[in-house]
Amino acid sequence: MTETTEPNVQPEKQDAKNVFNKKVIIKGSLWFALITVATIAAVFFYNNTGDTVKALQHISYKYIAICFVMLFIDLMLGSWRNHIYVQKLAPGVSHWVSFRANVANMFMGAVTPAHGGAGPAQIFVYTSNGVKFVDAFAISLINMGATLIFMPLAGFVAIMLMNTTEVGHAVPAMLQYGFIFFLLFLLAFLLAFWKPLLMGSLIKEIAKGLSRVFPKRKDKLEKWANNSFESISKYQQSCSVIISKNPYLFPLSLVITTALYMNKYCMQWVILLGLGVHANLVQVISIQILIQFMIYFAPTPGGSGFAEGFISALFGKIVPAALLSIFTLLQRSFLLFFPAMVGAYVVISLLRKQTMKQSVK
Numbered sequence: 001m002t003e004t005t006e007p008n009v010q011p012e013k014q015d016a017k018n019v020f021n022k023k024v025i026i027k028g029s030l031w032f033a034l035i036t037v038a039t040i041a042a043v044f045f046y047n048n049t050g051d052t053v054k055a056l057q058h059i060s061y062k063y064i065a066i067c068f069v070m071l072f073i074d075l076m077l078g079s080w081r082n083h084i085y086v087q088k089l090a091p092g093v094s095h096w097v098s099f100r101a102n103v104a105n106m107f108m109g110a111v112t113p114a115h116g117g118a119g120p121a122q123i124f125v126y127t128s129n130g131v132k133f134v135d136a137f138a139i140s141l142i143n144m145g146a147t148l149i150f151m152p153l154a155g156f157v158a159i160m161l162m163n164t165t166e167v168g169h170a171v172p173a174m175l176q177y178g179f180i181f182f183l184l185f186l187l188a189f190l191l192a193f194w195k196p197l198l199m200g201s202l203i204k205e206i207a208k209g210l211s212r213v214f215p216k217r218k219d220k221l222e223k224w225a226n227n228s229f230e231s232i233s234k235y236q237q238s239c240s241v242i243i244s245k246n247p248y249l250f251p252l253s254l255v256i257t258t259a260l261y262m263n264k265y266c267m268q269w270v271i272l273l274g275l276g277v278h279a280n281l282v283q284v285i286s287i288q289i290l291i292q293f294m295i296y297f298a299p300t301p302g303g304s305g306f307a308e309g310f311i312s313a314l315f316g317k318i319v320p321a322a323l324l325s326i327f328t329l330l331q332r333s334f335l336l337f338f339p340a341m342v343g344a345y346v347v348i349s350l351l352r353k354q355t356m357k358q359s360v361k
Helices: 022-047 052-056 061-089 095-111 118-127 133-161 168-194 196-213 215-245 249-274 281-296 306-315 321-360
Strands: none
Touching: 022 095, 022 306, 022 321, 061 095, 061 133, 061 215, 061 249, 061 321, 095 118, 095 321, 118 133, 118 321, 133 168, 133 215, 133 249, 133 281, 168 196, 168 281, 196 215, 215 249, 249 281, 249 321, 281 306, 306 321
16 A cells, blocks of 8 residues: 555645636526526426416425425445545544535536536545545545446436336437446546556557647646556555555445436436325336436536436426426426535635635735
8 A cells, every 4th residue: 555655646636716717607507596497487388288376386395394304315325435445544534524525526517517627626535634645545536436336237227217108209319328437437547447457558549649639738748648647556456455555445336426417317206206296116116217318427517407407307207287397496406406515615715724724825
């Protein structure tokens, strides 16, 4: 383990402004809000039957309260999925740190395309609380692997259990899109873990090819390839040590990942009950799995636009038109908006502390 920890970036030397770029956050938040509002408004006007406002009067707040409990469970499961590793690597770090790391991850994932800022945000929260950078990165990588394994398997099960007549002809295209992206990332993850030298050499070859297309960026591409080659080897060693010393942790991570996503999927069913819609639980879960495939690597912040559009298209088969815009808003709120708001508070607090430290200096 000493070999992998020598090049670590110490927590004190990391700059929050480099991880939480204000311009990126503001721009991402604006696009996220604009696209989301525009899409939900489009769903409302397209499906408005004049009964949407009346439907609000019949919402069962008992089920909405249950959704808040499920939201809390979601945040706790997300934090525990990381904390089972933190307990072994940095025993002095509290679960509260893992909770903050998880919600910061969710916020930055919501305001950056394809969850691009999620991992760095989580790593920063950990490193700023005493976890070594290489360990924080390894935790993020291992749990990403758990997600990449779970999602395609869930997709296979969903398509076997789902009544495809209720979701139209979009199913094959959606599955193809999701499986291509998830399997490509899973392949890259497995190669980086089991064949780090092969993966590093592949990245170098890609850099060489790109440098022929973009000769002006040759130096930057070579630097990126060399850094990636070294990093893959170091992180592979760190992951191997973690898994070999604690072989039960990765299977436990898979169990927690399954519980985490099943809680998310079942939340849609509870929301529907709150709206007075009694849908088949298996169909609801299967539809949500497909939507997750489509938006996980979407090019917009938080999958905005894509998520609302697919919720409307797929759940529109089982949700009355008058309730569809309300359901879309509630679904996105519990799965993303509310967790992102908690994460935004954590990120703003971190930026404020960083600013105060710099002013004292």
